[in-house]
Amino acid sequence: MIKFKHVLCTAIVSVVLYACGSDTNPRVDDFDHEAQAVIDNDSLVVFLKNNYYNEVLDSVKPITNGETPLFEDDKLVTKEVTENDINYTLYYYVNRVGNPAEDKGFPTVMDSVYAKYRGQRIVNRDSLSRDFDKNTTWFSLNNVIRGWTYSLVEFKGGNNVTDNGPITFEDGGKGILFIPSGLAYRNRGTTNIPSNSILLFYVELWDFVEDTDDDGDGVPSMDEDIDGDGNARNDDTDKDGIPNYVDTDDDGDGVLTKDEDRNGDGNPANDFNDPDKPTVPDYLNRDIRVKSV
Incomplete structure (x- = not known):
């Protein structure tokens, strides 16, 4: 298992992709974030009822032949969180919690993690955008969008199986995050993510720094x-x-x-x-x- 500690890791995790950047200082505005949270949750419920997880393709797909909707799938977890005094419902799908040989438990919201991810926008009830970002990198759960912060703490890391070659892992936590805009980029958006976008991320948690x-x-x-x-x-x-x-x-x-x-x-x-x-x-x-x- 590779080890990154404290100051060294802090320097590494500071290089985080813009698309998963920090939302620690939301701009003060007159936007009705509470109303948007309700709209986002309604949209997410519709999406989850009209799509399922395709194990063969390892992807979320529209229901076409009576497949079990994500909304009714036992692997879908609902988590209620409060951010900036607004209540949000966060959904995440657990393919695998993670089964590391060296079990450090679950990361905290302040820990640095090593993860693989790719992100898409939920466009409508049965449509997703193309990937707007994907990478494998270290980052701090305190310095990314809050949907990541609250959901990745529910997964464990994996096992380093590298043998004198590129770093690879197995048996790490694996899942899909369904993030309302209020726990992502809110009404600001980014260069390639429109405002009030609901996001979907495929994630694999490979390792984390305990007691960052x-x-x-x-x-x-x-x-x-x-x-x-x-x-x-x-x-x-x-x-x-x-x-x-x-x-x-x-x-x-x-x-x-x-x-x-x-x-x-x-x-x-x-x-x-x-x-x-x-x-x-x-x-x-x-x-x-x-x-x-």
């Missing part, structure tokens, strides 16, 4: 979700406008987080040296500046 550490400070990015709401992007202890997961000095006390590891075990999150705040780790406590020994 975006800022290399010794604290996994997911563990920098201080308020425990499942979203590390809204935690900013020192209120400097930089979320903790990419802030090398989380409490803004002038001592880097990685250096507030007095016991020297490589984990600043388990160092507590302020008797007045026994439950606050040093790296989040401006009242104490204790460097590594």
